[in-house]
Amino acid sequence: MSNKETTGEREPTLVQSVDRAITILELLARGERGVTEIAAELGVHKSTVSRLVYTLQARQLVEQHGERGRFSIGIGMLRFAGAVAGQLDIVQVGNPVCEELAGRLGETVNVAVLDSANAINVSQALGTSAVAAQNWIGQRTPSHATASGKALLAFMPPGELDELLAGGLVSYTARTITDPQELGEVLKGVAEDGYATSFEELEPGLHAIAVPVFGSGGDVIAAISASGPAYRLSRKRIPEVVEELRRGARELSDRMAYMGR
Amino acid sequence: MSNKETTGEREPTLVQSVDRAITILELLARGERGVTEIAAELGVHKSTVSRLVYTLQARQLVEQHGERGRFSIGIGMLRFAGAVAGQLDIVQVGNPVCEELAGRLGETVNVAVLDSANAINVSQALGTSAVAAQNWIGQRTPSHATASGKALLAFMPPGELDELLAGGLVSYTARTITDPQELGEVLKGVAEDGYATSFEELEPGLHAIAVPVFGSGGDVIAAISASGPAYRLSRKRIPEVVEELRRGARELSDRMAYMGR
DNA sequence: TTTCTTTGTTGCTCATAGTGCAACTATAAC
């Protein structure tokens, strides 16, 4: 087996069918679609997709709507979800804290951890404004363009920081910080103030405010953020929101410490 | 390709490597382990597992501890978890309700839906008794031996019910109901009383109480349950617990109806 | 209704991609 180029190129050898199966799962995670459609997106033959999907279906990782219908992510996936959540105790502990804060603030609240240069949301509670609330769980977001991300970056050893950001800063909106030096300044401010913001730096019209969560060793283990539409989560609300978030962060710290972290 | 027997035997053809990869994920969901160990459990060669695992790792579905260490489920899995959760709005809605009930009752609270003959827990909040709280999310549990399962079965059309249970009733403890006729009687009682119990029918020492959650059409869409150790969640507490659970179930119903279900 | 299109499934065939082997390396145990 050579496997020179599959999706990109890897040094060791990737198992092609598994790699493709995962890609299919990722596509389906973004919405249901049919075999033909998937085949087009993957650049492979219908039949190939049909068999891959069949295998995934046999294990409940995808579901078929009707006899010959379209496919979507299946409930079997929850099995794994539970396992990850169990491993990261911060997920368990984060949920109730998110819920409470979301209730108080009326905005969507997330707990995120850092994974290389991305912030990953691990718990979430939706705000009271029922509709259009996006699901962020498991989402990898670029740390330099999000409030949580900045809260996490601001407390890293400078050496590691540079390494992480070596890839360059991608721009998402006109307000995204793309200059490493500027980002450095901003992060310095975050470390001093104890909170970070992202006002339309990731998506137009989206505001977010975040604070760090400290582990018992004084290190930053996560960030907790509130996010909502620009007109509702305005700059004026910063003091109020930060205060609430800090309370939540402290509670999270305490509970984690209690569990032996 | 023939693929006559891989794990069992399927009529259409399974993609072997994908099937194996999923098995690996399932193993890792139950705890971290090494390549050699996995290879033994799968009955394949180390190298095969090493490559499969590498592929999974490249997509963050598994994580390696250290350079050449053991493997465990990875954060990337959360991406998919979020997707499932987004599809089943009951997950979103169920979480806060679970949290609240768990707080009041001090026991673990779960929301479950029916998937063929199994009850699957889709949301969960842990009780106050911090330790030893098991993670049930995504777990498929045999409906005839669990409180949630019985609450779900009790409101099914009798025809479908018989079909579901045609496979026979597996016994888990001395108290598990294994006689279909007896189960029928019990379910009738559940439908009348409006709640179901499982006292050491799934695991010795484990008690659970559940009530159904109705959809806007009057059909049962889920069940909500409280579970805990036998000595704490005793029969005496049934009235109290049922009352709380009913309140939660009603809230869940209302919220779901509000969302258009 | 019939016909035309589209989409998912399946038998067949070929060659690629995946597996097993074995040698290699790194880490841990003694």
Place this chain on the structure above:
DNA sequence: GTTATAGTTGCACTATGAGCAACAAAGAAA
């Protein structure tokens, strides 16, 4: 130091997975 254990990788073989094409089922159009 030696030995044992566990993960990775080059190589060779063939079982396995992918593509093709014919088929079946379900809609859409006429």
